[in-house]
Amino acid sequence: MTNNERILPITETAAPTCEAEVVEVLLEANRDKRPVYPIGGGTWLDYGATATRPGIGLSSKGLDRLIDYPVDDMTITVEAGMTVAKLNEHLAAKGQRLPVDVPHGLDATIGGLVATGLSGPRRFAYGTIRDYLIGFRAVDGRGMPFGGGGRVVKNAAGYDMCRLMAGSLGTLAIATQITLQVRPMPETTSMVVCDVADFAAAERLLAGLVHSKTRPVAVELLVGPAWEEHPALGPMLHSSAARLLVGFEGGQAEVDWMVQQLLDEWRDSDAASPNVIAADEAEPLWAWMTEFPAQLRIATRPSKTVDMVAKLLDWQADCSMQVHAGDGIIKVCHWPLLPERAAEVLGETVRPAVEADGGRMTVLCCPGNARLTAEDVWGSPQDALAGNATAVSRAVKDRFDPANILNPDRYIY
Secondary structure, three states, X not given: OOHHHHHOOEEEEEOOOOHHHHHHHHHHHHHHOOOEEEEOOOOOOOOOOOOOOOEEEEEOOOOXXXXXXXXXXXXXXXXXXXXXXXXXHHHHOOOEEOOOOOOOOOXXXXXXXXXXXXXXXXXXXXXXXXXXXXXXXXXXXXXXXXXXXXXXXXXXXXXXXXXXXXXXXOOOEEEEEEEEEOEEOOOEEEEEEEEEOOHHHXXXXXXXXXXXXXXXXXXXXXXXXXXXXXXXXXXXXXXXXXXXXXXXXXXXXXXXXXXXXXXXXXXXXXXXXXXXXXXXXXXXXXXXXXXXXXXXXXXXXXXXXXHHHHHHHHHOOOOEEEEEOOOOEEEEEOOOOOHHHHHHHHHHHHHHHHHHOOOEXXXXXXXXXXXXXXXXXXXXXXHHOOOOXXXXXXXXXXXXXXXXXXXXXXXXX
């Protein structure tokens, strides 16, 4: 039994090598009302509610060709099964990159990245994959091929189908081609990190960054034992409650100026033992932060972030957190969730407190034998989507996948 089959109720796997073969698979599955589970690199199959209906796995590994790369236009079109690592090789050869932090980039596919919509610490400056997706081709649950957007940056006509696809977890269509906007590779990167004695001090430092003359690409509050002994960070002071890391990218002179400017701004502040992490150590630290093994993701207002971190520590003192402080996103790991009590603990303790503060919680990784429903993972549809969006999203799902065969029961509809 493969790892995919252990996570998903897959009875067989199709491996198309072109869009026409994807159409054949979905036409037959739609006719038989048979579920289809999209599989990219297999890196995020445990993201989403528990799948229960036996069905077909649809692997995109055979769809990994470079379609078009007009370098001067700073766009690239690839098949959806290309890995992020292979995409980065094409881009790096031309001094360009996709500035989205992708966990498990060696195996993760571009289609999987679009489907999950996941991001990392540098979303503070660069946004998410949704901001770079400018065109696609896909096949919907009826076996109908279609496309959205285009291959140029200025796509202004019609509905913004790209934003609809991003983060839909493969429940609307199976992507076959993706067109992305890319950016120049920065000349260098650097970080400034300090310890903070308590969360009141962290709040003051974060408030100060709002008025800083610098322009960080990431503002990370690092909490818990996972961050205490990283070689680049050095040992954490025993009296510290957390670490604050501010990342910079750009030209060498620009980055050097911003690092020194922040050190000057932090002089006589709550920043304890500020330390500069140069490019050779910063690159692996970026990768390590991107791979942070979070179980829960909490999104709240940036002004509420530190208070929420304190509440989480009151419930579980030894958990670790990576906080994208500028975006109000908290990623939590080392949260003890026994499979048989996971839904109860999340639904009766954590989620109500998060939602009481106007936030949202998503389960990123379920305990092995837990049977979590869509509401356990995403919250109620009314909470996960604002206002009339619940009815609209249901109507969209019915339009693209009327038989509900694409990744069924794993998302909010």
